[in-house]
Amino acid sequence: MLPDDDFLRAFFSAELSNSSFHHRDHLRLAWLMVRRHGLVDAEVRVTAGIQNFAAANGHTARYHDTMTRFWVRLVAHAVESKRA
Numbered sequence: 001m002l003p004d005d006d007f008l009r010a011f012f013s014a015e016l017s018n019s020s021f022h023h024r025d026h027l028r029l030a031w032l033m034v035r036r037h038g039l040v041d042a043e044v045r046v047t048a049g050i051q052n053f054a055a056a057n058g059h060t061a062r063y064h065d066t067m068t069r070f071w072v073r074l075v076a077h078a079v080e081s082k083r084a
Contacts (some may be wrong), residue, residue, distance in 0.1 A: 016058035
C-alpha cells in the first residue's frame, strides 16, 4: 500500500492504475481529503478527481455523482464522529 501522500499524488495525476483503484481506495481518498480539507472542499476535490481519473482511464460513464457525494458525506460524518 502506498503512503498517503504518494497515493494522493498518483491518483490526482492519474498515474495510479485503474486496476489498482478499488472501492476501498475511493473511501481512502474521501477520508484523506475530508481530514485534510473539510467536507466542502473535500467533496469538490473528490468529485473532480474521480471524474478526471475515470476520464483518463476511458471510463467516463462509470462515474456516479450522487454516489460519490454520498460516500464523501458519509466519510465526513465518520471523521466528525471520531473527533467527538
